[in-house]
Amino acid sequence: MSEFIDAGGRPIAVERRSGRAPGLFWLGGFRSDMTGSKAMALDRFGAEHSLAVTRFDYSGHGSSGGDFNEGTISRWLEEALAVFGTTTGPQIVIGSSMGGWLALLLIRELRRRGDSRVFGLILIAPATDMTELMLAQMPKKYRKLLDQQGFVEEPSAYSAEPYRINKALIEDGAQHLLFGRAIETGCPVTILQGARDKDVPKEHALKLVQHLVNDPVTFTLVPDGDHRLSRDEDLALLGRTIEGLLAHYS
Numbered sequence: 001m002s003e004f005i006d007a008g009g010r011p012i013a014v015e016r017r018s019g020r021a022p023g024l025f026w027l028g029g030f031r032s033d034m035t036g037s038k039a040m041a042l043d044r045f046g047a048e049h050s051l052a053v054t055r056f057d058y059s060g061h062g063s064s065g066g067d068f069n070e071g072t073i074s075r076w077l078e079e080a081l082a083v084f085g086t087t088t089g090p091q092i093v094i095g096s097s098m099g100g101w102l103a104l105l106l107i108r109e110l111r112r113r114g115d116s117r118v119f120g121l122i123l124i125a126p127a128t129d130m131t132e133l134m135l136a137q138m139p140k141k142y143r144k145l146l147d148q149q150g151f152v153e154e155p156s157a158y159s160a161e162p163y164r165i166n167k168a169l170i171e172d173g174a175q176h177l178l179f180g181r182a183i184e185t186g187c188p189v190t191i192l193q194g195a196r197d198k199d200v201p202k203e204h205a206l207k208l209v210q211h212l213v214n215d216p217v218t219f220t221l222v223p224d225g226d227h228r229l230s231r232d233e234d235l236a237l238l239g240r241t242i243e244g245l246l247a248h249y250s
Helices: 039-048 073-084 098-112 128-137 140-149 166-176 203-213 231-244
Strands: 003-007 010-017 020-027 052-056 091-096 117-123 150-158 159-166 187-195 218-222
Touching: 010 039, 010 073, 020 039, 020 098, 020 231, 039 052, 039 231, 073 098, 073 166, 091 098, 091 203, 091 231, 098 117, 117 231, 128 166, 140 150, 140 166, 159 166, 166 218, 187 203, 187 231, 203 218, 218 231
Parallel strands: 020 052, 020 091, 091 117, 117 187, 187 218
Antiparallel strands: 003 010, 010 052, 150 159
């Protein structure tokens, strides 16, 4: 049974597994939830290694309250910070797609607050500056519609229903752009990227590497991997990546 915490007046569903440090903190992608294959693989890994695991749903996602169409990067970051604030001890933050961008924003804000509990960062197909990437990939007719009606509905390979992209999400995202200046995390960063990813191309992930100039970075390209990286072999790679970080934890 999920517990609920309040974040800006929104009930956020959280699932916890008790265990030892470092804990595993999961940040899912756009329109995904904490019962997805990678999130559940993370929970199983925590159980097998007696590690604490924290998963949650952004507002408008999964079991959390709130309207998805009112969601913004500012709102979902606020929720991530609220949930992280309920954890204790060192954490390995794992972010997938949009969750990779939020992980970088989360650690930047934590460092501003003097919180250095993030021991390591694992980014899976990180959609850094996702809203700009969305605009760049959007056909001109959709961009015109976005300006005219405030939203567009695009077909998705991950759902029978189209994804609604709201102008408010795009405009808010512009406040959180990271590219164009050095990105500092203060911890080791591992990026797992599929070479066949059509949503977040490998070139986009490599651009992130170029911005991580002061932290140790490991970039792993999965030659036949897609955006999800949720096959058994991909989940095994994620497990080995966590084990690599654990080997350096004392």
